[in-house]
Amino acid sequence: MNHLFSYCPSCGKNTVSFCGGKHWVCSNCGFDMFFNVASSAGVILYSGNSVLFVKRGREPAKGMLALPGGFIDAGETAEEACIRECFEETGIQISPVTYVASFPNSYEFKNIIYSTCDFFFSSELRLDSISSISPLDAEEVEDFEIVKIDSAECIAKLPIAFDSVKKAVTAWYLKTVH
Numbered sequence: 001m002n003h004l005f006s007y008c009p010s011c012g013k014n015t016v017s018f019c020g021g022k023h024w025v026c027s028n029c030g031f032d033m034f035f036n037v038a039s040s041a042g043v044i045l046y047s048g049n050s051v052l053f054v055k056r057g058r059e060p061a062k063g064m065l066a067l068p069g070g071f072i073d074a075g076e077t078a079e080e081a082c083i084r085e086c087f088e089e090t091g092i093q094i095s096p097v098t099y100v101a102s103f104p105n106s107y108e109f110k111n112i113i114y115s116t117c118d119f120f121f122s123s124e125l126r127l128d129s130i131s132s133i134s135p136l137d138a139e140e141v142e143d144f145e146i147v148k149i150d151s152a153e154c155i156a157k158l159p160i161a162f163d164s165v166k167k168a169v170t171a172w173y174l175k176t177v178h
């Protein structure tokens with residue numbers, strides 16, 4: 001993290017120092033930056049104890065399972081981001097969503113590690129909407145998989161991309177199905 005900048009993004013001199021945590025300061029021009037946690041939102045689309053996963057089409061964790069979701073845009077609520085991302089990744093229009101839990105995560109993209117706080121919601125998947133599943137961005141989602149969840153141990157064994165997703169599906173399972 002301390003190698004995020006070699007030169008000051010404001011004055012261009014090599015006078016930026018890493019102050020620890022998420023803070024950088026430039027002694028030449030006073031540039032002062034906090035690299036704060038980013039927020040993301042994901043949805044557990046379920047029917048009974050079956051959950052819809054997306055197979056990731058790009059790195060990080062290409063080919064592994066995740067939930068429909070993504071980064072929250074400026075000015076958006078977590079619920080709005082969750083509904084928008086779900087539509088973009090699956091073609092399914094959902095509403096309303098129910099809050100499940102949030103978990104911290106770190107997301108590496110092109111050698112930069114982003115610390116995130118991932119918010120998770122659930123929404124019932126109407127079986128008639130399964131036939132209409134198709135991603136708007138085919139590069140982002142490789143495929144879909146509906147997984148029947150019979151136990152918390154079964155979630156632990158799934159090839160799930162992120163720990164936060166594993167924890168969220170477990171929290172949902174224990175709260176609503178178990």
Ligand SMILES: [Zn+2]
Pocket residue numbers: 008009010011012013015026027028029030031
């Ligand atoms: Zn500077």
